[in-house]
Amino acid sequence: MTSKDLRITDESTTLVDRVEEKLLDYFRENKLMPGDSLPNEVELAKALGVARTVLREALSRLKMMGLVKSRTKVGMTLAEPDILGGMKRVMDPRIMSKNHLLDILNLRVIIEIGMSPFVFMNKTEKDIEELEQIVDRERVLRDNQLSVEEESKFHFKLYEMTGNDTIIQLNQIFAPVFGYIKDHFSKILDDYTKTTPDQQRPSHKDLVNILKDGTADQFQKAMRKHLELYFHLLHKEYQKGDG
Template sequence: MVTQVKDKVKGAGTLVSHVSDVLRQAILNGEYAPGDKLPSEAQLTEAHGVSRTVVREAIAFLRYEGLVEARQGAGVFVMEPSRLSFSPRNTNRARLSSDLEVLEIRTPIEIEAAGLAAQRRSPAQEEQIYDHHAMLFACIEAGNSIREADLALHLAIADATNNPLFRQYLETHGNAAIPQSKIVNGNKAEAETAYRRLIHQEHEKIVLAISNGDEEAARNAMRDHLKGSQIRHRSLLREEHLGRSIGQ
């Protein structure tokens, strides 16, 4: 039974990644030009042989990267090149400062979201939160990036508030909504894995508090998680500053 659950989780995560990768490549290759409308949710569901949930999560990741935008009542459209915010870059001071600014705004909003999720989540929403938390762990175990799984978990928590503005906030802040998961420099695989496991543990406290309907614990766990992220980013800023000073 445990093996079946793990296979299901890994399979769902793989499908979301596959669909998002295919659409991302199509956009970057020019198959979908800026201003073009993507196929409808129903068309994508049929074309890729996946569920609507998988398609929605895949589109959410593209919105998260700033590649597409949703227009109410019209559909999902490819953004203009000048507005594309997706740009894989190395960690630098400007990027970290931007992440810190987002974290400061994000913290009170997501603390409230966690509390409301503990109050309002439905059984189905609670299951979604558990599923996405499991996907995050599966990514860690496989040594894969946790960015998509991280965002999916926070979106599931936002959905559990039953207030669509929480999801909208996360989706419309581009790739800065979820700061980079790789906080260590260089190819330090062990340090990176340790960092990801720490993130998983912090998320686990949030998930359990929401499942238990403990509003106060959910708020505290989310506060600790996001405050911890701020501390870790500031620490990296200091390290980079000292490194640059020594190199001068």
């Protein structure tokens, strides 16, 4: 690596931003893979033509993303980034706008309906037994609604059945938002359940029965109806605009 490789010329952003981008370019251009060693700080700072304090700030950003790791006697190496790690750290519904919360709920609904065929395809007898046990332990609270904890147990299991680690992680990240929404918008959800006949809202038990004896298409349609109260909430709140 020479100074010609990394010398910074763009001055449209902050110096730390430019150093960070130049390092990412270097990783890509040299086709570095997770586990590959990186030059030490002295070499990098010299090649970039910047002070080590600036370089360290740029490297700290990459370390926070999980893209760079430092180990004693090994030095810095490239790592596979934890794509969802940063999202998990900031997923606090108390500091999010209403529309941001609704967008996350919308995304979760889209994922759950979209993953239904994979849940059906991957189901095993053990999965069905576990879902039945979850349903048997459920306690219905007000207006035929389940607690957040009871609701989550069932849906967590469905996510697990996809076999997709990224989707499973997303569900864990979204969990605090889902609980907050159920509490914050409880009146809208309660009003919907009061005015909608039970037969129009498939229960968890109904979903398990379809998984056992129905088809993938029937299961996906039932999931769509099961989540209808959230479509109702999203429609009403999006109409109001940001709050």
